[in-house]
Amino acid sequence: MNKKHLQRLDLIFKNEHDTEKILEKALARPDDDLINDLISSGLKGRGGAGFPTGLKWKLTSEVESDEKYVICNADEGEPGTFKDREILSSVPHKVLVGMAVCAKIIGSRKGYIYLRGEYKFLKPQLLKIIDDFHKLLDQLNLDFRVEIFMGSGAYICGEESALFESMEGKRGEPRNKPPFPTNSGYRGKPTVINNVETLAHTYSIFKYGPEKFRDLGVQDSRGSKVFSVSGDTPIPGIYELEFGMTLQKFVEDFGDGDAKAVQVGGASGFCVPRKKFDKTVIGYQGKLTGASLPTGGSMMIFNSSRSMYNVLHNYLDFFVEESCGQCTPCRVGTQQLLLGIQAVKKGEQPSSYLDKLMELAEAMRVTAKCGLGQSVANSFSSIVENFKEEMIY
C-alpha cells in the first residue's frame, strides 16, 4: 500500500536569525498594509476560538485611547496542549516581533506575556531575550516594553477576560461580554490578546507575505497549525501540519494502528470515534461535530485498551475543580455530570439518566458565561453519544 504521509511543515520552529530585519521591515510599513496582510492571510486565533487576527488588531487600532495593551496569552492550560511551551522555548523572538508590530499598529507602549505558572522555568531565559529585544526596539525607535506576568495555575485564567482580572490582582473570573477586549480589556483599556502561536505566525506572514500562508490549509482554515500529539501514539510530540486534514489521515500517521477515538482540542474539545475519522476535518469552518473541528492543537489518541468512561471521568474531575465557580451551569453542571456518570456506572441511576445529562450538557453550552463553561460539556456529549455502552456497563 502506498501510504502518503501528511506534510510536516517548518514555518514556526525554523530558527531564522533575521529578527532585526523582519521587524525593521514591518515597522517601516503603513499600518493598513500590515493589517491587510494579516486579513488576507486568513490567520485565525490559534488558542482554539479562531477569531480572525487581522480583524482583532484592526478593531483595536480603531479605538481611541491613551493606553492600549498587547498581551500574549501563554497560560496554555488545556489538558493535552504543550505547543506554546515549545514555541516560547525555541522561537520566542518570533512572538516578540508579533507583539511589537501589533503595538505599533494599535498604538500600544506596553505588552505582557501572561506565562502559565507551571512554565516558571522559562522565565529567566525569556527575561534575557526580552532584555535584548528591548535594546533592538530602542534602536528602531519603537516605544514598547514587554513584561512577564506569572499566572498562578488556575485553568480559567487562560480565558481572556479572566486573565485580565487576574492581571489586575483580582479573582480570576470571566467578565460579561460585551465589552470585548478590543474596546475594554486589561485595566479597561483596548487590548489585543493573542495566543503564543498566533503571534509567532504573524512573524511568518510579515516575512513571507500573506500568500504563502494562505496557500496552506482549506477554505476558512488557512495556514499551518502546531499540534500537541499525545496518548496512544508511538511518536508523541509537537508537529506543525497543514489545516484541513481528516482525522483518518492524522491517525494513519500518528496512531498505533488501534486508535478507537481521538480527543480533539483537549478536555474542553470533542471526542471523535473511529467511524467518524474520515468525515472529520481539522479546521474552523462548519458545524462543530462530525464535520470540522476547531482546535487549540491538542490531539489525544486513545486505543481500544482505553476505557472511555475513565477518560471522561478524568476530564470531568478536572472541570469540577477548575471551573471558576462563578456561573451556575459550569459550577454545578460539571459536578452533576461527574456524579451522574458515576451513578449510572454504579447502577444508582438508570441509563436513561444519561439522556437527562445530555440535556444538561446542552443547557450548559447555551447558558454558560464564558467560553470555558460553554465548552466543558463538549467532551461529555461527544463521549456519551459515541460510547454510551462504555458509560453503562
Added chain:
Amino acid sequence: MAEKINLRIDNIAVSVDEGSTILEAAKKINIRIPTLCYHEDLCVAGNCRVCVVEQAGSDRLLPSCAMPVSEGMEIMTNSLKVRKARKEVIELLVSEHRAECTRCYKNGSCELQELSSEYIVGENGYIDLIPLKDLTIDHFSPSIIKDDSKCIRCQRCVRTCSQLQNISALTVAYKGEEMKISTFFERPMYEVVCTNCGQCVNRCPTGALTEKTYLNEVWSAIHAAGKHVVVQTAPAVRIALGEALGMPPGEIVTGKLVSALRRLGFDSVLDTDFTADLTIIEEGNELLQRLKKALVDKDPTVRLPMTTSCSPGWVKFIEHAFPEYLGNVSTAKSPQQMFGALAKTFYANKLDVDPEKMVSVSIMPCTAKKYEAARPEMRSSGYQDVDYVLTTRELALMIKQAGIDFFSLPDDEYDSIMGESSGAAVIFGATGGVMEAALRTAYEVVTGREVPFEGLNITPVRGMEYIREAAVKIDNVLPEWSFLEGVELKTCVTHGLSNAKKVMEAVRDGKADYHFIEVMACPGGCLGGGGQPIPTSTAIRKRRSEAIYQEDSLKPIRKSHENPEVVHIYEEYLKEPLGHKSHELLHTTYKERNRY
C-alpha cells in the same frame, strides 16, 4: 441625549436608550424576566444565568441582565429553548441548595423557592449535592446567621459588601465545586470586619444570610410571669412596617404600630424617638463644647470634625478602618442604647418596677443594633440595657403569628414618660436627619432664633446624594456663645459605608474642614437599613424618605429641645446635658479593632 435603540421583545416593539440592557427594555414593556443574581442596587454580575433569553439567529442564549440592546434585535424571553435552559439552571441551583424549605426561616420569602415553584422543579431533579459537602452554619454573630448550605453563589452579598459598603468582609473563596462565599481565612463573621449592617441579609435571595432572630425570646418574655416588657420603636420602623405586611412603600403606620405592640402584650410601648431627641441635646451640646474648646480654649487635644455615633454599623466600621479617629466620634450613645440605659433606671424607678424583672426590647430597621445591644459597653444600668432587638421584618412576623389584622387596627398613642417625640427625632430615620435635627436645636441654642430655613426644613442636608455638604453661618449669637459669632459651621452628610470611607479619607488627607459629619452605614440611612422589609431599591427608599419627612411636618413639635418629656427628664433626673448622670448613662467609649 442618548441615542435610541429599537428592538423587538416577544414581538413587541420597544425603543430604549443606547446602553440599556435587554432586561431594562423588557421591563419597559412590562415583560418580566426572572432574575436571581441581579439586584437593582448592585453592579451587574451575570452569574446565575436564570435571566437568559433567546436572540433570533443566535445559537447561545444571552443573559438579559448583562447584555446591552442593539438595533434590530429580536428577543424571545419565553421560547421553548429559553424555558428548558432556565429550568435546568434552576434545577442546578436547587441541587446545591439545602432545600429544607418548610424548616427555613426564609420559607415564603425565598426567591429560589419562588422560581422553583414557577418552573415546577419536580422530583426528577439532579443529585443532591448538600450531603456530599461539608458546609457549615456560622451562628456566632449576634446579628447575622450565615448558612453556606443554602447559598447559591449569586454573589449579591459579595457585591453588596464590596461595592455598596466597601468592606469586603464577604468575598469569594476557592473555585470549582469548592467555591463559596467566605470571610478572611474563613473566620466567623463576628471576628472579621463585618459591621453587621445587614445589607447582605437584605439582598440575599435565599436563607443563606438571615438576621439572627430573637422572636422566641421575646414571646417568652411577654408571657413570662412577673416580667415587665418594655418596647421601643425606631423612627424608620413606622414608615416601613406596612410594606412587610403587604402595603405599598411609604405608608405611615405609627398609630397601628403602637396598637399592634399593645395587642402583642408589651407592657410599655415607648418610642426610640424620645431618646433621639435626647441624643440631639447631648450630641449637640458635645459639639458646641468641642467648638468652644477648639476656638476659645485653643485646646490642642480637642477632636474635630465630630461625627455622629447613632449608626452601630458606622461605629464598628470606624473602629476597624480608622481607629485613629475614634476620638472624633461623638461619645453620645445611640438612641437605642440611651433608651435602654434609661429604661432600666429612670423608667423602672418611675414605674416602681425592679429592673431585674424588666425586659427591654427594641424594634429596629437594623441588624447591627442586635450587635450594639450586646456590646459590653452597653450595660450602664447594671444589666444588659437592651435585651432583645427585633428587626422590622421580625415584628411583622410577630404580628402575623399573633393573628392580628394589622390594617383594621385603630391608631393608638405611645405611653408617656418616654414616648413623646418631636419631628426632629422622626427624621433620624433618613440620611441627613440627625444633622437637620442637630442644627434645628444647636442654632437656636446659640442664637436664640430658629434656623433660617423655610418651615424648619433644612433642605441642603436632605436627599439621596451620597455626600452632601452644607455650611450654616452663625451670627448675632447670644452673649454666652460669643465665640461662635460669624463662624460658618461646616457640615457633611453621608450614607453607605463606601461613601463614609471617602469622607474619612478626605478628613485624614486634610482635604475636608468640616465641623460635624453625619454618617449612616446604610444607603438612605435607617430607612434603608438591613433589617427593613425586602426588597429595597432606590425608588422604595425614596418613598420611605418622603413618608419620614411627611411625618416630621405633621408633628406639632419639630425641635428636640422642645420635647416636653425631654425637658422634664433633665429637670427631674439628668439635670444638665453632659452632666454626671448623662456621662454615666448616655455616653460610651469605643475600641480599636482588627483590620481584617
